[in-house]
Amino acid sequence: MLSGAGRALARTVAGALQEISNTALRLADLEEGGGKLEIACPAMFANTWLANNLGQFCKDHPTIECHIRFVDNHRVHELKDIDIGIAFGNGGWPDRWSTLLAQVTVAPVCSPKLLEDIGGQITRPDDLCKVLLLHWDDGSEWRRWFSDVGMPGADQSARHCTARSF
Numbered sequence: 001m002l003s004g005a006g007r008a009l010a011r012t013v014a015g016a017l018q019e020i021s022n023t024a025l026r027l028a029d030l031e032e033g034g035g036k037l038e039i040a041c042p043a044m045f046a047n048t049w050l051a052n053n054l055g056q057f058c059k060d061h062p063t064i065e066c067h068i069r070f071v072d073n074h075r076v077h078e079l080k081d082i083d084i085g086i087a088f089g090n091g092g093w094p095d096r097w098s099t100l101l102a103q104v105t106v107a108p109v110c111s112p113k114l115l116e117d118i119g120g121q122i123t124r125p126d127d128l129c130k131v132l133l134l135h136w137d138d139g140s141e142w143r144r145w146f147s148d149v150g151m152p153g154a155d156q157s158a159r160h161c162t163a164r165s166f
Contacts, residue, residue: 012102017053020084024061040069040079041086044141050086072138088141108145125149129158 002010024037041050046068058066071079076087077096091098108128115121118130125146133142133155146154 009102012100016099016101020057021060023083024057024064035063036065036067037084038067038069038082039084039086040071040076040082042073042076042088043070044073045086045088046070072140074138074140088144125151126154129154132159 039050050068054066054068058064069079069082071085073088076085077089077093079085085096086101088104091100108122110122110131114131118127122128122131128146133139135142139155142155142158143152146152
């Protein structure tokens with residue numbers, strides 16, 4: 001069952017999904033009966049939302065061969081050889097059509113053990129520079145988060161660990 005946030009996200013992305021579906025239908029109508037759909041997106045998006053929804057798309061459009069390319073978020077808009085690029089950002093990239101799929105809020109979280117290890121609370125953004133920052137991307141989301149809270153470049157003094165799923 002979707003949470004309130006999940007329902008809001010589902011309503012927001014419905015238009016984009018309809019456009020993807022329309023494109024797939026056009027590809028399915030090709031003379032050879034299908035086509036190849038190249039999707040580029042950050043692994044964080046592919047491992048969550050896309051992984052949960054692509055299976056049904058493939059069942060609905062069996063003649064479409066989907067290929068997913070994991071790309072660092074800041075590089076998606078640079079690619080020229082893809083059909084669909086999904087990135088976190090403000091859009092407006094030159095020679096690219098973009099639409100807002102959803103508002104995404106990124107907030108740091110930590111375990112009580114982490115607080116115990118650093119000997120106190122995390123009360124200010126710069127307190128995060130004392131801890132190990134985990135991420136699924138190249139660290140760009142942390143850079144963006146620190147920039148959004150008025151501390152561009154602060155993450156450079158922190159230790160980073162990139163998580164990967166297998």
